Amino acid sequence: MNRQELISALAAKTGSSKADADRSIAAMIEVVSNTLKKGDNVQLVGFGTFEVRKRAARNGRNPATGAAIKIKASKQPAFKAGAGLKAAVNGAKK
Secondary structure, three states, rough: HHHHHHHHHHHHHHHHOOOHHHHHHHHHHHHHHHHHOOOOOOEEOOOEEEEEEEEEEEEEOOOOOOOOOEEEEEOOOEEOOHHHHHHOOOOOOO
């Protein structure tokens, strides 16, 4: 499902316009992004948690040359699925 399909599905499910659904999705993405940028988590009980995970600096290899390179430490956005989402995907009733 791409963004336009998500907008259409959300508009149909809520009975709102596609423009309202698009603004809602854009607002959610912005809020989640800004919250993660501050280092906080976004927890939606039953659905999952958006969080930031820290990756330590490490050594790697340039695949083209085989030369050793240093990879800087970084922060990675991550999503951890909740029990309700896992149950829905696996077909179980929660």
